[in-house]
Amino acid sequence: MSTSTMSTPTSEQNVNLSPHQTTLLNSYVGFDTITQQIEKKLLKKGFQFNVMVVGQSGLGKSTLVNTIFASHLIDSKGRLDASETTRQTTEIEAVAHTIEENGVRLSLNIVDTPGYGDQVNNDNCWEPIIKYIKDQHSAYLRKELTARRERYIIDTRIHCCLFFITPSGHSLKPIDIVVLKKLSEVVNVVPVIAKSDSLTTEERDAFKQRIKAELAFHNIRLYPYESEEDEEQEKALNETIFELVPFAIVGSERNVVIDGKAVRGRKTRWGAINVEDPNHCEFIHLRNFLTRTHLQDLIETTAMIHYETFRAKQLMAIKESTQIQHNKPESSED
Ligand SMILES: Nc1nc2c(ncn2[C@@H]2O[C@H](COP(=O)(O)OP(=O)(O)OP(=O)(O)O)[C@@H](O)[C@H]2O)c(=O)[nH]1
Ligand SMILES: [Mg+2]
Secondary structure (H helix, E strand, C coil), X not given: CCHHHHHCCCHHHHHHHCCCCCCCCCCCCXXXXXXXXXXXXXXXXXXXXXXXXXXXCCCCHHHXXXXXXXXXXXXXXXXXXXXXXXXXXXXXXXXXXXXXXXXXXXXXXXXXXXXXXXXXXXXXXXXXXXHHHHHHHHHHHHHHHCCCCCCCCCCCCCCEEEEEECCCCCCCCHHHHHHHHHHXXXXXXXXXXXXXXXXXXXXXXHXXXXXXXXXXXXXXXXXXXXXXXXXXXXXXXXXXXXXXXXXXXXXXXXXXXXXXXXEEEEEECCEEEECCCCCXXXXXXXXXXXXXXXXXXXXXXXXXXXXXXXXXXXXXXXXHHHHHHHHCCHHHHC
């Protein structure tokens, strides 16, 4: 390299040398409105959130979904009226609802799965559930790979799987460990201790610690995942979530009167439970986590981690099969 080129750098080299200069503006330009522009566009499009519930039969899966979103979205065995018959979920059922809060439209897909574990032979009872999750990834990938891609691909990928643990007070069932392991490989799993009103506070806390130890022992990776990129605030928030998981919840579609006020709750032998009171159960922590702090991250993590893993595997398989076809000797095709 000659000395003359070094002393008179090209304009390109100049850019490389000083990329980060903050320059003051002489007057208002207006690009600060980009955040409002994005907001306007996003609000127009709305948001999509897909949640699935998995667990043994009768644990209150359908009831909890209705309690979280404060509306009757799916049928549960719980009866609102004494004349109604009880309803059991018998097949994988996806229902779509749009809910709106202060101008923000949320399209919800709720995937209710039938309780497993009732059969004599529970081998592979999780297969239809895993298949359902993978099918959604597959459908998304197919749409992404078409020559004329749609501007917005309809997203049916499951962003969150609520996993219901029987409030036995002892330990996880072997089948739960198998299902949790399978699920956690393909979806964001959030476990909950179902019907925690059947345990005393001491029983509940001891049960929670035992479950945590079992999950760690079996190396089951649950959402949220730790990331190097997380800032202090996010790390602290996730720490509180790690402490809480599995959330000990109570669900109800009915109101009870506590201190003269009608609240969402249940009547038990020991008194009334207010589902939304953090002194009674951890439902409110779960709801805040799902809607107020981690909604966007659940959606993002699904795309960046679970879908990305699926996509990479599929594309690799396509590549390999094309290579095999190319390498086939001519004679074998005759
Ligand atoms: N004690 C108590 N009962 C509950 C709770 N949540 C739901 N239940 C009751 O449990 C019964 C079953 O509730 P569902 O929501 O239908 O249960 P599920 O898990 O959807 O049942 P399947 O669809 O058959 O698997 C109903 O009678 C509910 O009222 C809870 O937190 N505590
Ligand atoms: Mg159900």
